[in-house]
Amino acid sequence: QVQLVESGGGLVQAGGSLRLSCKASGLTSSRYSMVWFRQAPGKERTFVAGMNEFEDAYYADSVRGRFIISRDIAENTVYLQMNVLQPEDTAVYYCAATSGPIATVYLGGYEYWGQGTQVTVSS
Numbered sequence: 001q002v003q004l005v006e007s008g009g010g011l012v013q014a015g016g017s018l019r020l021s022c023k024a025s026g027l028t029s030s031r032y033s034m035v036w037f038r039q040a041p042g043k044e045r046t047f048v049a050g051m052n053e054f055e056d057a058y059y060a061d062s063v064r065g066r067f068i069i070s071r072d073i074a075e076n077t078v079y080l081q082m083n084v085l086q087p088e089d090t091a092v093y094y095c096a097a098t099s100g101p102i103a104t105v106y107l108g109g110y111e112y113w114g115q116g117t118q119v120t121v122s123s
Helices: none
Strands: 003-007 010-013 018-025 033-039 045-051 057-059 067-072 077-082 091-098 117-122
Touching: 003 091, 018 033, 018 091, 018 117, 033 067, 033 077, 045 067, 045 077, 057 067
Parallel strands: 010 117
Antiparallel strands: 003 018, 018 077, 033 045, 033 091, 045 057, 067 077, 091 117
16 A cells, blocks of 8 residues: 655744655655645645656746755655745645656646645744
8 A cells, every 4th residue: 555644844934944754655756756746725736846766856936946855765755855934835735656757737647645744834
């Protein structure tokens, strides 16, 4: 059974940092494209950052230069280091996995999703 379990969310002041983790079980995350999405209240789920099996990293314009995606193969875990957080970064952050290419708009190709972790940035 495949599971993606996110952790590391919380409440932080603007300008602060958080590191999210996505621990995978039942699949080898290095063989998948692993992606972070986020969903703010009343809004659609949007792409944040992704890393394919070749460790190419992709970022949304809104987070490029502030967020860093990485993976630890031994831990089968993907991380999202979030720096210089702003109130507009407040959302539930989801980890997803696909055996195909990273899609930033179409979400139907993602085979597995985590349950999400809340990130709240206060001003």
